[in-house]
Amino acid sequence: MATPASVHAHAPxxxxxxxxxxxxxxxxxxxxxxxxxxxxxxxMFLSLLMRIHLIWPTAxxxxxxxxxxxxxxSLLTMHGTIMVFFVLTTAPQGGFGNYFLPIQIGAxxxxxxxxxxxxxxxxxxxxxxxxxxxxxxxxxPLHGWTGYTPLSALPSAGPGEQLGADLWITSxxxxxxASLMGALNFLTTTLDMRAKxxxxxxxxxxCWSWFITAxxxxxAFGVLLSAGILLLMDRNLGTSFYVPLVVxxxxxxxxxxxxxxxxxxxxxxxxxxxxxxxxxxxxxxxxQILSTFSRKPIFGYRAMVYAMLSIGFFGFMVWGHHMFxxxxxxxxxxxFSILTMCIGVPSxxxxxxxxGTMYKGRIRFSTPMLFAxxxxxxxxSGGLSGPFLAQPVLxxxxxxxxxxxxxxxxxxxxxxxxxIFAATYYWFPKMFGRMMNESWGKxxxxxxxxxxxxxxxxxxxxxxxxxxxxxxxxxxxxxxxKLLPLQTFMTYAAFITIAAQFIFVINLFWSMFKGPxxxxxxxxxxxxxxxxxxxxxxxxxxxxxxxxHHGPYEYGVPGAAKDYxxxxxxxxxxxx
Amino acid sequence: MGLALLLxxxxxxxxxxxxxxxxxxxxxxxASAAAGWIDHQFALTFVIMGVVFLAAQLLLxxxxxxxxxxxxxxxxxxxxxNTTLEVVWTVLTAILFIGLNLMGSNVWAxxxxxxxxxxxxxxxxxxxxxxxxFRYPGADGKYGKTSVKLMDPSAGGEAAVGLDTSDPAAKDDxxxxxxxxxxxxxxxxxxxxxxVIHSFFVPSLRFKQDAVPGLNIPMHFKPTxxxxxxxxxxxxxxxGHYKMHGxxxxxxxxxFDKWVAAREAEKQ
Numbered sequence: 045m046a047t048p049a050s051v052h053a054h055a056p057x058x059x060x061x062x063x064x065x066x067x068x069x070x071x072x073x074x075x076x077x078x079x080x081x082x083x084x085x086x087x088m089f090l091s092l093l094m095r096i097h098l099i100w101p102t103a104x105x106x107x108x109x110x111x112x113x114x115x116x117x118s119l120l121t122m123h124g125t126i127m128v129f130f131v132l133t134t135a136p137q138g139g140f141g142n143y144f145l146p147i148q149i150g151a152x153x154x155x156x157x158x159x160x161x162x163x164x165x166x167x168x169x170x171x172x173x174x175x176x177x178x179x180x181x182x183x184x185p186l187h188g189w190t191g192y193t194p195l196s197a198l199p200s201a202g203p204g205e206q207l208g209a210d211l212w213i214t215s216x217x218x219x220x221x222a223s224l225m226g227a228l229n230f231l232t233t234t235l236d237m238r239a240k241x242x243x244x245x246x247x248x249x250x251c252w253s254w255f256i257t258a259x260x261x262x263x264a265f266g267v268l269l270s271a272g273i274l275l276l277m278d279r280n281l282g283t284s285f286y287v288p289l290v291v292x293x294x295x296x297x298x299x300x301x302x303x304x305x306x307x308x309x310x311x312x313x314x315x316x317x318x319x320x321x322x323x324x325x326x327x328x329x330x331x332q333i334l335s336t337f338s339r340k341p342i343f344g345y346r347a348m349v350y351a352m353l354s355i356g357f358f359g360f361m362v363w364g365h366h367m368f369x370x371x372x373x374x375x376x377x378x379x380f381s382i383l384t385m386c387i388g389v390p391s392x393x394x395x396x397x398x399x400g401t402m403y404k405g406r407i408r409f410s411t412p413m414l415f416a417x418x419x420x421x422x423x424x425s426g427g428l429s430g431p432f433l434a435q436p437v438l439x440x441x442x443x444x445x446x447x448x449x450x451x452x453x454x455x456x457x458x459x460x461x462x463x464i465f466a467a468t469y470y471w472f473p474k475m476f477g478r479m480m481n482e483s484w485g486k487x488x489x490x491x492x493x494x495x496x497x498x499x500x501x502x503x504x505x506x507x508x509x510x511x512x513x514x515x516x517x518x519x520x521x522x523x524x525x526k527l528l529p530l531q532t533f534m535t536y537a538a539f540i541t542i543a544a545q546f547i548f549v550i551n552l553f554w555s556m557f558k559g560p561x562x563x564x565x566x567x568x569x570x571x572x573x574x575x576x577x578x579x580x581x582x583x584x585x586x587x588x589x590x591x592x593h594h595g596p597y598e599y600g601v602p603g604a605a606k607d608y609x610x611x612x613x614x615x616x617x618x619x620x
Numbered sequence: 621m622g623l624a625l626l627l628x629x630x631x632x633x634x635x636x637x638x639x640x641x642x643x644x645x646x647x648x649x650x651a652s653a654a655a656g657w658i659d660h661q662f663a664l665t666f667v668i669m670g671v672v673f674l675a676a677q678l679l680l681x682x683x684x685x686x687x688x689x690x691x692x693x694x695x696x697x698x699x700x701x702n703t704t705l706e707v708v709w710t711v712l713t714a715i716l717f718i719g720l721n722l723m724g725s726n727v728w729a730x731x732x733x734x735x736x737x738x739x740x741x742x743x744x745x746x747x748x749x750x751x752x753x754f755r756y757p758g759a760d761g762k763y764g765k766t767s768v769k770l771m772d773p774s775a776g777g778e779a780a781v782g783l784d785t786s787d788p789a790a791k792d793d794x795x796x797x798x799x800x801x802x803x804x805x806x807x808x809x810x811x812x813x814x815x816v817i818h819s820f821f822v823p824s825l826r827f828k829q830d831a832v833p834g835l836n837i838p839m840h841f842k843p844t845x846x847x848x849x850x851x852x853x854x855x856x857x858x859x860g861h862y863k864m865h866g867x868x869x870x871x872x873x874x875x876f877d878k879w880v881a882a883r884e885a886e887k888q
Contacts, residue, residue, distance in 0.1 A: 114859035188856045194833055195816040195858060201749075202858040288834025291771045291782075292815045293749070304817055304832050338687070344701035369819060369854075370830050371811075371837045374732035378725060385717040392713040393706065395676060399683060400705075404697045406689040409621035417684055421629055424676045425636075428669045431717060437724045438662055440654075440828050441647060444819060444854040486621070490628060497632045505645035510823030512854050515862035521852050523648065523823070530645065600696035607696075620700055 055582035065165075067157035068582060072164050073143025074475065079168060080135035080464075081549075083126050086175070090123040092542055095535040099528075101517050114203045116516035117186035121204075122177070124189025125212065128318065129219050130171050132460050136325030137261070138167065138226060140467045141254040143475060145230065147573040148248050150239025150590040152583040155232035159225050166222035174215035177208040185209035188514060190315070193286035193307040194299075197278045200292050210279060213272050220269035223261050230258035239572070241592030245349070246611070246620075248571045248596040249342065252349050253328025256356045257321050263360065264317040271310035278302070308370055312363035319456045320359045324352060326463020327394060327423075330416045333466055334398055335597040336569045337413035338405030339607055341620070342597045344397040351390035351397075358387045368436040369443045377436040384434035391427055395420065410567065411485030415466035418493045419459055425497075426455025429504060444514075447507020450500045458496045465492075465548070472555065473562030477579045480559060484551040488544055495541030502530050570608050571596050595620030622688035629681035637674060640666070651845035651870065652825040654731060659826075661724040668720060736808035736840035741801060744810045746781045747818030747831040748773055750860030752851060753781050756794040756880065764790020771814060781814075794883045799868040802876035803846050811837040819855035822868055830855055843870040 056062050066072060096103060097111040097119075104110050111119070142160065146153055154160045177184040185204040187196040191213070199206045234255040238247070247255075277283040278299070286307045287299035335342040342348060364372060364380035398420050407413065429451040432438050442448065465488075472480050511518070511527050518524040518531070565574040572592070576585050590612050598609040598618045609616045639645065650659055687693070744755040744763060751773075757763045764787040771782035778785070778795045785791075801807055811820060813831040821828040824847075829839045853864035871879065 112859075113862060117856070117859060117861070186856075186859060192817055192856065195856070198816070201816055289768060290815050290833045291748075291768045291773075294771060294773050296768050296771075302834070304834065338696070339689070340696045341698065341700050343699070344706050347701065347706045369828050371832045371835050374728065377728065377732075381721055381725075382718060385721045386714070388717045389710060389713045393710055396705075396709050397701070399676075399679060400701065402683045402687060405687050406693050406696055407622065407684055407687050408689050409625070414625070417625065417680070421632075421677060421680055424673065424680070428673050431669060431720060432662070432665050435661065435665065435721060435724045437658055437728045438665065440658060440826055441662070441823065443828060444821070490624070494628060494632065497636070501632075501636045502639075505639060508647050509645045510648055510821075510852070512821065512852050514856040516859075517862050520863040520865050521850055523850055524852065527645070600698045602698055619698075 065161060067153070067161050069142050069146050069154045069157065069160055070475075070580065072160050073139055073141075075164050076134055076138035076142055076167070077140070079164075079171060080131050080139055083130035083134065083171060087123050087127040087131060088542055088545065090119045090126070092538065094119050094123065095538045097516065098518070099532050099535045101519075113516040114186055115183070117188070117514065118184035118204050118208075120514060121186055121188050121212070122174070122184050125174065125216070127457070128189060128322070129216065130167075130174075132322035132456065133223065133318070134167060135464045136329075136460065136467070137230070137254060137257050137321065138164065140329070140471065141230060141257070141325060144471065144573055145233060145251055145254050146237065147576065147580060147584050148251050148571050149234065149237060149242050150572050150585070150592065151233060151237035152585070154229050155237055156229050159229050163222045163225035163229065166218060166225065170215045170218035170222060173211055173218060177211040177215070180207040180211065182206040182208050185212045190311060191275070191307075193275065193278070193304050194288075194290055197275060197287050198290070198292055198297060199279065200295065200297075210276065213275050213279075217269055217272040217276070220265040220272065223265045224269070227258040227261035227265070230254055231262065234258070239590045239592055245346070246592055246595050248328075249331040249345070249348055250325070250328035252352055253324045256352050257324045260317045260321050260324075260356050260359065264314040264321070267310055268314035271307065271314070275307065305367070305370055305372060308367050309363070312366045313360070315366065316363045317356075317359045319452070320355055322456045322460045323463070324355070326419060326460045327352065329463050329467045329470070330398065330419045331401075332571070332596075333412050333416040333470055334401045334420075335599065336567055337408045337410060337416070338402045339408070339599045340401055340405040341595075341599055342397070343400030343403075344393075345595065345597070345620070347393055348397055351393045354390045355387060358383055358390075362387060365434055368439045374436075381434055381436055385431065388427070388431055388434075391423075395424055395427075410469075411480070411482055411489060412466045412470035412567070414486060414489040415462050415469060418489065419462040419466060421493070422454055422459040422462055422496070425501070426451060426453075426459055429454075441510070442507055444512060445507035446503040446511045446513055449513050450503030450507060453500045453503070454496075458500065465489075468552070470567065471573075472552075473566050474573055474578055474580070476556050477562055478555050478559030479562050479566065480555040481551050484547055488547045488551065491544035491547070492541060495537055495544060498537035499534050499541060502534055506530060568606070568608050570594070570598055570610050572611055575610055575612050594618050622685040626681040626685035629677055633674060633677040633681070637670065640670065648824045650824065650826055651843055651847060651849065652827065653842040653844055654727060655826045655844075657727040661727065664723065665720060668716065731841070732839075736838075737806045740806040740808040740840060742808050742810075743799065743801070744812065745820055745831060747811075747813040747820065747853070747857070747864075748780065749815050749858050750853070750864040751780070751797065752799075752820070752864070752866040753777070754796050754799045755781060755783075758792025758794060758884065760789060760792055762789040764788075764793045768814070792884060792887070794880065794887070796883065798866065799851070800876060800879050801843050801868060801870050802873040803843055803870050805873065806840055806842045808838065808840045811839060816857050817855045818853050818857050818864065821852050821854035822849050823852070824849040825868065828854055843868075846870050846872060
């Protein structure tokens with residue numbers, strides 16, 4: 045194991061070096077976590093305004109006033125962008141990955157602590173830039189989180205497409221740079237910093253998920269960064285990468301010969317791996333928690349690793365399934381469609397193995413476990429609409445309808461968020477030294493599971509009936525107006541679900557200061573973070589370098605003194 | 621706690637399934653030649669995924685309840701998995717998913733790999749913020765020239781698509797805001813967009829295709845039931861996206877001929 049020179053034996057003392065510009069991966073992890081928490085509340089507030097506008101388009105709201113159709117589209121764009129980048133990419137990888145990857149593999153810190161600090165602060169700048177888009181003249185862009193050109197490339201194509209759109213794409217470019225730095229750090233740390241005995245096949249599945257996510261990030265964000273720079277050039281320097289000869293509002297634009305589909309190819313080459321960037325860490329933490337709270341080894345550890353690797357591999361070959369209706373060659377649709385179906389196979393393997401892990405276990409219903417079980421349920425529900433959308437012929441009806449919105453919200457939205465909740469309840473004691481309140485946690489879980497299904501399941505019905513997405517009102521198309529009662533139901537469900545999230549926030553902050561003190565291993569888990577003090581010291585293991593003797597999920601070992609064997613236990617013999 | 625979880629998961633599963641099976645909300649009645657095929661493939665996918673959905677969710681609910689920890693529960697089975705089982709469910713899932721996919725591919729091929737039948741009605745569809753225009757080539761079967769310099773969206777009609785009236789082929793071109801089609805005849809569309817991407821979506825005809833600036837996308841279909849069908853733009857195109865609405869009138873051949881004659885008469 046290599047020890048980087050920058051790991052100090054002594055923790056920094058000043059407030060700024062300790063809490064603001066810290067090099068400690070644990071502090072940086074917590075910084076990422078709170079950035080994502082801030083972002084998720086912004087994103088959720090935007091979705092609340094959207095749900096209100098859909099049902100009561102003329103309502104005048106306090107502070108906000110009456111929402112205009114173009115404002116609705118700005119809310120939608122910013123909701124998607126903030127959630128995908130600053131929540132679903134930031135919390136699972138930047139937050140929990142940063143905090144627990146080094147500890148779980150027995151390292152004192154990340155491989156490049158300075159780079160780690162830089163990647164957080166770069167992400168932070170990206171977040172500030174995107175928030176600024178709300179406050180500039182013209183407001184935030186209305187082109188959706190996918191930013192399809194030429195709409196996103198032409199300042200005259202709509203309100204918000206001026207400075208707001210420049211800030212939007214600049215923010216994404218900054219985020220890409222930050223994620224590239226983070227990915228390099230994760231890869232190097234995983235490959236180079238593992239403790240003695242911590243072979244790749246003894247790593248917890250969480251570490252595998254962060255590792256594979258980092259590979260995806262390294263390959264995907266570079267492409268989006270380049271695509272974003274080209275878009276900025278089209279917008280500001282008069283180039284025509286994405287814009288052919290077009291006439292907007294009777295004015296001939298100065299572009300010629302560009303290809304709108306080029307943006308879609310580049311965007312989705314990033315965009316599809318991105319959904320796995322959001323969900324893979326959730327799969328990792330779900331595996332960890334299901335095994336821990338079923339008191340049983342994970343079912344099919346190797347199959348789980350291979351499944352994640354093949355999801356990552358295939359994830360780069362399916363981007364065209366977002367483009368079946370785009371005018372792309374219909375022949376390529378065949379290839380993209382078959383490869384997309386192939387991704388269903390490792391996803392199904394994971395589900396089987398999660399059920400196999402709980403089967404014949406002794407399940408403890410602590411809050412982290414509830415959210416992990418919820419993850420499995422949502423993963424199944426969101427996953428099974430995938431084979432509909434993977435078929436080009438069904439996309440003729442379903443593409444760009446609420447069916448798609450329901451599909452990706454269940455799987456990469458809510459399931460990934462359940463992964464984040466599970467991780468929060470599970471690791472909170474280690475991070476903050478106190479326990480969260482279990483009763484509030486359980487109430488939060490039941491309301492959130494029921495609430496999210498009530499919001500997103502009806503979207504599938506709407507999509508089948510032909511309700512198009514990104515409509516600010518349903519008053520102009522007769523068949524869509526008939527579907528309004530279901531939309532109204534979803535808005536009420538959203539009110540309840542959003543209200544339930546305050547239970548979580550109150551529990552989080554209250555427990556941080558007032559919760560009962562946590563022991564070093566409150567869940568009787570086996571991985572390395574539970575062998576060290578709570579919260580862990582600056583160098584993670586207090587000057588000791590752990591030596592690993594076992595696989596990560598040795599529960600219920602026959603003949604062992606307890607029903608779990610720590611990875612560092614030198615005496616007991618296990619099968620893995 | 622295990623029981624509460626079982627009840628919630630089962631309740632969600634059964635209520636969701638009820639509304640699917642009762643078809644409370646469902647695909648609109650199909651009115652084109654492809655609708656039967658598409659709906660068949662949808663139904664097949666729906667049944668297979670529905671069974672998997674029910675089985676997985678009900679099993680999940682059952683397992684968490686059945687194997688909850690209690691003082692009397694037996695020690696867990698110390699097992700790291702079962703390779704045979706892994707192989708079996710991998711192969712089964714692969715066959716199921718890929719087989720299902722191949723079954724739907726002939727519909728896609730017939731619509732997209734082969735050109736429209738001879739004698740198809742020719743219509744050019746132009747999308748712009750926030751309206752659809754339909755152009756028929758007239759008796760000469762040829763579309764007249766258009767030019768971006770002549771485009772004037774505020775004038776509507778021929779001026780909106782930039783029709784060059786000095787071109788002889790343009791003399792008998794008809795440009796309308798409502799689409800008329802004869803029943804049971806194939807339609808050959810050419811889709812264009814002048815500003816940003818739009819998407820021509822007619823749910824009842826099971827038809828959707830993006831109209832992309834810079835591209836001229838040919839696509840064909842055959843309406844089979846007389847009626848009026850709504851067009852909804854399906855690609856975000858700006859602040860008026862939600863009201864980029866249009867109508868397709870599918871009429872008898874006789875009524876279609878009358879309609880064309882009346883439009884030509886208006887032009888003179």
